[in-house]
Amino acid sequence: MVTRTSRRLLAVGASGLALSLALAGCSAGGDESTDGAVELSFLVDNSEALVETAGALADAFMEANDGITIEVETRPQGSDGDNVVKTRLATGDMADIFQYNSGALMQALSPDETLVDLSDEEWVDKLDPNFVSSVSTDNGMYGVPMGQSMAGAVLYNKDVYAELGLEIPTTWDEFIANAEAVKAAGDVAPIVQTYGDTWTSQLFVLGDFNNVTAADPDWAEAYTAGERKYVDEPAFAGFQHLQDAFDAGLFNEDFASATYADGVSMVATGAGAHYPMLTFAAGQLMTTDPDAADVVGAFALPGPDAETNGLTVWMPTNTTYIPRTTEGDKLEAAKKFMAFLMTPEACDIQSEANAPQGPYVIEGCSLPEDVPAMVADLQPYFDEGKTNLALEFLSPIKGPALEQIMVAVGSGITSAADGAAQYDEDVIKQAQQLGLEGW
Known part of the structure; x- marks a missing residue:
């Protein structure tokens, strides 16, 4: 058990980007104290689960390392948080350590110019090669994981499924049939959407990439070369599925204003039956609705073919x-x-601070036995080899406007076809900035 020191809340900058947690008794002033001790700032997004984890890790590290203190600062999530990270890097005002995405979004930070290369550190060989590739360029390796691997899946309420006699769907048609059955039963939202946090809108596209790869194994490579587009199948399906679900009236009434935390609680309490989401939601679930650990399960976002689900x-x-x-x-x-x-x-501290969302990618780290059902439900897919990496780990291209485009499609403002075309246009500038051929 980690003993928590008291923390005081500080404002972080004139823009009020959120709050920072500081070890009680530490100076709020300069970077280093007069006795030679080192003070580090650590910037993370303001999700409750992540702030809790970062604080627990900082506390444990400081307890074992006299003379080093870590102040945890927070920033917004989603595109607002992306802008904070990019702006602070560009202006030389970044925290001493910061948390951000791996994969394509990391590539957009121009890591060779902005980040410290860690490839010569002695612990690098303990990392899963897939993770190393997700935080590397031809010139260096830049990141250390804080958390576990995860899946883009459909969170679902097991009690609702049991009450209605529903089975786990393995095709899109089966999934929609289940959602329609929930709608017909009344009171429960068939599919939860939470556009109050715009980043949550992307799962119908991003979580569908296993199905894209199954239909076209070369899609990621060809996309990076400018030879595949989202306006074409199989990638277009994610946009169309979102429009179809909206058109069928399958979303919660407050989808435009509900937040990510609301969505997790809805599926936990049975107010919602399904919530397409990353399984890092296990941390949120155990923070706000721990009694539902065995109630919220997860299954792969279905596609056209049960055999490749x-x-x-x-x-x-x-x-x-x-x-x-x-x-x-x-x-x-x-x-x-x-x-x-x-x-x-450190892995054990993370497991204790917040529920794991999937397997660790560090040699020697293991999951506790009492993981939430949504995490346990992932294991059969891994055991049977029914997994594929998300596109952002196979291609450096991810346009910044996807979440806003998907909100418009999921709100009936923009058609699936127009949304896909807008996203194809959105990624061009980034691909050109990366100097990719074919763009």
């Missing part, structure tokens, strides 16, 4: 980086914290 898998997106502006004693202390994150002790 499987999970779209993400490497840990809560990845920790050191910006190049961290230098001297601060850099050495930051690297020491990174090495700590690579230990089984």
Whole structure:
């Protein structure tokens, strides 16, 4: 059990980007105290589960490392948070350590110019090769996972399924039939959407990539070369599915304003039957609705073919980086914290602070036996080899406007065809900035 020190809340900047947690008794002023101790700032997004985990890790590290203190700061989630990270990197005002996505979004940070290369650290060989590839360029390896791998899946309420006699769907038609059965029964929202947090709108497309790969194994490589588009099948299906679900009236009434936390609670309490979401929702579930740990399950987002039905898998997106502006004693202390994150002790702290969302990608780290049902439900897919990596780990291209486009499609404002075309246009600038051929 980690003993928590008291924390005081501080404002972080004139824009009020949220709150920071500081160890009680530490100076709120300069970067280093007069006695030579090192003070590090650690920027994470403001999700409750992540702030809790970051605080627990910082506390444990400080207890074992006299002379180093870590102040945890927060930023918004979604596109607003992306802008904060990019702006602070560009202006040289980034925290000493920061949490951000792996995969394509990391590539958009120009890591060779903005991040500290960690490829020579002695612990690198303990990382899963898939994770290493998700935080690397030809010139370096930049990130350390904080969390586990996860899947883009459909969270569902097992009690609702039992009451209505529903079975886990393995095709899209079966999934919609289940949603229609929930609608006919009344009171329960068939499919939860939460556009109050715009980033949550993307799962119909991002979580469908296993089905895209199953239909076209070369799609990611061809997409990176500018030879595949979302306006064409099989990738277009995710846009069309979102429009079809909206047109059928299958969403919760407050879909436009509901938040991610609302969505998790809806499926936990039975107010909603299904919620397409990443399984990092296990952390949120255990924070707000722990009694529903065995009630909320997960299944792969269905596609056209039951034979190829499987999970779209993400490497840990809560990845920790050191910006190049961290230098001297601060850099050495930051690297020491990174090495700590690579230990089984740190993994156990994370499992205790928040429910795991999937397997760890660090050698020597294991999951506890009492994981939530949504995490346990993933194991058969892994055991049977029914998984594929998400596109962002196979291609550096991910346009910034996808979440806004999907909100418009899921709200009936934009058609699926127009939304897909808009996203195909959205990614062009990024691909050109990356210097990719074919764009």
